[in-house]
Amino acid sequence: MIHDAPSAGRIRWGWFIAWVVVMAVLPLVFDDTHTLSLMAITALAGLSLALMWGYAGILSFGHAAYFGLGAYTYAIAAVNFGESTVPLLLSIVVPALLAAVIGAMMFWGRIGDVYLGVITLVVSLILFKFMNATAGDAYKIGDARLGGFNGIPGFQILNVPGDPSAQIFGVPFYYVIAVCLALCYLLCRWILSTAFGRTLVGIRENELRVELLGYDVPAHKTAVFTIGAGMAGLSGAFFAMWAEIVTPGVFALGMSAEMIVWVIAGGLGTLIGPMMGAAALTLLKLMLGQQTLIDNSLVLGAIMVIVVLLIPKGIVPTVAGWRSRRERSVASRRGQASGRKRRTVAVPATPGDGAGSAS
Structure with a gap:
């Protein structure tokens, strides 16, 4: 079994x-809550990929598929329901169900890591192309027109459950x-602290060995793939509320690439690192968007x-490692100093030492 060291915890x-x-x-110190909200949204998307990739070794090149599906699910459901509670739940369930189906086919089909990445990328590209081709009046789900490359505008944003008129925006x-x-x-x-989570880490390190120990590797990988997709869908729903419009761009290859960069920059194999990487790089991207050079x-x-x-x-593991080495160095120097203080040499005087005999 795999346990974290107390200092690491x-x-x-x-x-x-x-x-x-x-x-x-x-x-309280930064009044642009629009930017802050986007940073939190991308942090959630980064967290979803960090769980799959950093702890189970599942690299999804098309993670934007679940982010975008969550956004579209929310927009379509919000138009039909006229409020946000049920659409928000559906934005988690629908991407998770798609991931469960795709994951079951991939992992029980023993597809290699390279082909797994290609399949996830193709799913994202298919959704991108399909949504771009839905401009006609025939492409409707209930009262919601998909709108093609123009997307879906004008849907209900986040509201207090049961009261669509009480909309939540800004700082709240x-x-x-x-x-x-x-x-x-x-x-x-919590997931990573359970036997399920420790098995995921074991799969990442040595999948064959874990399987030989009797664990159901495809089931574990499908489960974490589904959980990650559900979280990505939730972040996509928040993005839809933030932008107040959903376009096929949420499925774009660039979005998936950005998620990978967030995880690498923040620190693969951590949770907080990709969250920080996503927030920081999102802020940097918005700042760069103000110039054309x-x-x-x-x-x-x-x-x-x-x-x-x-x-x-990554940044977080590097900083944490530096701090850990520094603490060990300080503790070592203190131990050496304490040891030197304890080492005192006592030379007892022996009677007759140095005295000559009278003759």
Whole structure:
């Protein structure tokens, strides 16, 4: 079985507590809650991929498929229901069901990692192409027109359950996303603390050995794939509320690529790292969007290359490792100093030493 060292656990919870404090305080010092909300949304999307890739070794090149499906599911359901509660739940369930079906076919079909990445990418591209081709009046689900490349505008945003007129936006909307993000993190942390989670890590490290020990590897991989897709769908629903329009761009290859960069930059094999990486790179992208000199994609690509070459473990594991080495060094120096103080040499005087005999 795999257990975390106590010091690693303290560092991990320290990062999380610091993250929660920062998220709680940010609206008090940074009045652009629109930007803060988007940072929290992308952090949730990064967390969903971090669970799958960092702990189960499942790299999805088309993770935007579930993000986009969550956004479209919410928009379509919100148009038909006229409120946000049921659509929000459906935005989790529908992507999760699709992931469960695809995951079952891939993992029980013993598809290799390379083909797995290609399949997830193709699913995202199919959804992107299909949604772009739905401009006609025939493409309707209930009262919601899919709208082709123009997308679906004008749907109900987040509201108080049971009261569609009590809409939630601005600072309260940000805090709703922040609370959902914290709850999803705690859910992931709980999953990883169970036997199921430890088996996932074992699968990542040596899938054949775990299977020979009698564990159902396809079932474990399908389950975590489904959970990750559900969280991605939730982040997509929040994105739809944030943008107040959903277009096929949510399925674009660029979105999937950004998610991979978030995880690598923040730290593969951690949960808090990809959340921080997603939030920071989203802010950087918005800042770069205010100028036309440098393309955003070039900057993100350069960041990925720099991180892989200089800090391949990612920012959070690198900082945590530096702190751990520093603490061990300080403890070692203190131990050496204490040992030197304890080593005192006592030379007892022996009677007659140095005295000559009278003759």
